[in-house]
Amino acid sequence: MPEGGLSTGVTLAVLAAALLHASWNALIRGAGDKALYTLLLHLCTGLLGLLGLTLTGLPAPASLPYLFASVLVHTFYILWLMRAYEGGNLAFSYALMRGLPPLLIALVSAPLLGEVLGASAAVGIACICLGILAIGFASGGALVRVTASPATQAALMNALAIAAYTVIDGQGARLSGNPVAYALLLCALEPVIVLALRLRRHPAPVLAYFRNHWPLGLLGGLCSITAYATVLWAMTRAPIAVVAALRESSVIFAVLISSLWFREGRLAIGLAASCALLAGLALLRS
Helix, strand or coil: CCCCCCCCCHHHHHHHHHHHHHHHHHHHHHHHHHHHHHHHHHHCCCEHHHHHHHHCCCCCCCHHHHHHHHHHHHHHHHHHHHHHCCCCCCHHHHHHHHHHHHHHHHHHHHHHCCCCCCCCHHHHHHHHHHHHHHHHHHCCCCHHHHHHHHHHHHHHHHHHHHHHHHHHHHHHHHHHHCCHHHHHHHHHHHHHHHHHHHHHHHHHHHHHHHHHHHHHHHHHHHHHHHHHHHHHHCCCCCCHHHHHHHHHCCHHHHHHHHHCCCCCCCHHHHHHHHHHHHHHHHHHHH
């Protein structure tokens, strides 16, 4: 098991992955047809994964049960992701999806992963979660929307999915012998079920959309696969809960994109709430 603390190299790598993660979520938010673009992005991610596997080879067999379990969870994640951005603003939906998983992962770290967090790490994760959720509500989310909005309900369900696949993939990457190969194979298999269902029901619109928008899908797919491979690599070098929390610094980038690009939410309040998140990041590094 990797020991606590984050090296400077791991910290910078995960922060770069956080920026890429916020960027591809912003591409979904800005797409005219969010559901079809989500499918296209994951198709491109899958194709990039297959291409990458020709260079890395396959992960160790011991990691495959984790990988197949993750594929199933990721299927629900993709479906809920499509719904979360329909009718919801980027900062609010993104913050809900990213604010709860670090807390959930921290709670199961000791019993499931054998990773006992120190006091500073536990307080740091709590600060990050509170900061992320505060950012979401500061960006225009009223409490009643948690139960009233289908987009918000999808975002909350996705928070559970994200926590589940993060724990699964963290363990799988450690057993894989090659976390990049694990990430590439996961990305290659991840969209198969959703794509098969959608193509079976409405093949013509899907294929037409793919032909017209594939360059943007390729850009999003490249951001997605690079970000997740980096995070899984980091989880082989630091506790999963700590890396998962650091990854959620992506919310700061999402707030900036949401306010400056989409003109959503209130930038000043969102950045003020980010102070709690930054304090949490400092505690994780202590």
